[in-house]
Amino acid sequence: xxxxxxxxxxxxxxxxxxxxxxxxxxxxxxxxxxxxxxxxxxxxxxxxxxxxxxxxxxxxxxxxxxxxxxxxxxxxxxxxxxxxxxxxxxxxxxxxxxxxxxxxxxxxxxxxxxxxxxxxxxxxxxxxxxxxxxxxxxxxxxxxxxxxxxxxxxxxxxxxxxxxxxxxxxxxxxxxxxxxxxxxxxxxxxxxxxxxxxxxxxxxxxxxxxxxxxxxxxxxxxxxxxxxxxxxxxxxxxxxxxxxxxxxxxxxxxxxxxxxx
Numbered sequence: 001x002x003x004x005x006x007x008x009x010x011x012x013x014x015x016x017x018x019x020x021x022x023x024x025x026x027x028x029x030x031x032x033x034x035x036x037x038x039x040x041x042x043x044x045x046x047x048x049x050x051x052x053x054x055x056x057x058x059x060x061x062x063x064x065x066x067x068x069x070x071x072x073x074x075x076x077x078x079x080x081x082x083x084x085x086x087x088x089x090x091x092x093x094x095x096x097x098x099x100x101x102x103x104x105x106x107x108x109x110x111x112x113x114x115x116x117x118x119x120x121x122x123x124x125x126x127x128x129x130x131x132x133x134x135x136x137x138x139x140x141x142x143x144x145x146x147x148x149x150x151x152x153x154x155x156x157x158x159x160x161x162x163x164x165x166x167x168x169x170x171x172x173x174x175x176x177x178x179x180x181x182x183x184x185x186x187x188x189x190x191x192x193x194x195x196x197x198x199x200x201x202x203x204x205x206x207x208x209x210x211x212x213x214x215x216x217x218x219x220x221x222x223x224x225x226x227x228x229x230x231x232x233x234x235x236x237x238x239x240x241x242x243x244x245x246x247x248x249x250x251x252x253x254x255x256x257x258x259x260x261x
Contacts, residue, residue, distance in 0.1 A: 034090040041252035055094040065235040098214035107219040114216040119206035138165040140183035
């Protein structure tokens with residue numbers, strides 16, 4: 001009888017192992033996506049404190065088309081988003097990340113899914129047309145922003161006393177910082193500016209010509225799974241072709257940002 005019980009026990013253990021293995025094999029693969037939910041309408045929290053915005057809805061659809069569950073990781077700043085990507089804590093970033101030469105040295109980018117016209121935002125009473133009007137004034141900007149190297153190149157051609165002062169972005173709102181006089185200007189997309197003013201009236205304006213035309217894509221580490229990047233690109237291509245990205249863009253931005261025009 002003892003021998004029979006031992007055999008039954010062994011078979012039970014084997015069956016449990018097989019069931020567990022099948023469960024793991026059937027589990028939906030996950031893609032970890034970092035974002036900063038403080039930048040409407042790209043990425044923000046709705047009235048129910050749920051993550052939403054263009055970036056959220058676009059990558060949720062990408063996840064469905066890839067057959068992967070999207071695990072959102074909320075991170076407080078652009079620098080920390082890239083730091084988390086470098087540390088392997090996330091697989092990519094969905095936060096209007098633009099392609100530039102410095103980033104291309106460290107990351108593999110997906111295909112382009114959107115374009116941003118970057119302007120400089122100033123107070124309503126501030127006379128601004130070109131960068132020359134900002135000499136001696138302060139611009140709030142993150143070092144990872146696409147406009148940052150352009151600003152640095154401009155400053156390098158000027159004597160120190162005429163250079164534009166650079167203030168690292170803080171934890172608060174760029175809109176508040178400029179209106180309160182903590183900074184004189186800051187880079188913003190035209191659609192983000194219009195969306196923010198619909199929610200709260202600021203005595204601010206965007207002026208002059210665009211200082212940057214950003215191409216938005218998803219960054220991956222150099223050792224990322226090529227199949228994951230390929231799947232993301234396939235999803236982007238199909239969403240551009242069938243108009244899904246255009247629809248999501250017009251829902252949040254009121255314009256189609258999937259085209260450069």
